[in-house]
Amino acid sequence: MPTIELKLPTMTCGHCVRTVSETVRQVDAAAQVEVDLPTQRVRIESQRERQAFVQALSEQGYAPAA
Numbered sequence: 776m777p778t779i780e781l782k783l784p785t786m787t788c789g790h791c792v793r794t795v796s797e798t799v800r801q802v803d804a805a806a807q808v809e810v811d812l813p814t815q816r817v818r819i820e821s822q823r824e825r826q827a828f829v830q831a832l833s834e835q836g837y838a839p840a841a
Contacts, residue, residue, distance in 0.1 A: 776821065777821065779818070780819075781839040782815055784815055785838070786812065791837070795832065798831050799817070799828060801831065802827050802831045803821045806823070
C-alpha cells in the first residue's frame, strides 16, 4: 500500500493527534495512520490520493508544510 508522509506544523498536542487521526480515517476508513507528535509528522498508508488527505487536513486547520 502506498505511504504518504506529511509534516503538520500546527499539530502540537494530543487533541491535535486525535483530530488528525479521525480526519485521515474519514477520508479512508481502511487507512493505517501513524502520528509522531514530537516531529509533527503523520504517515498514512492508503490507496487514496495524497491530495485527498491534504485537503481534508487543511480544512481541519492542519495544512501540511510545503
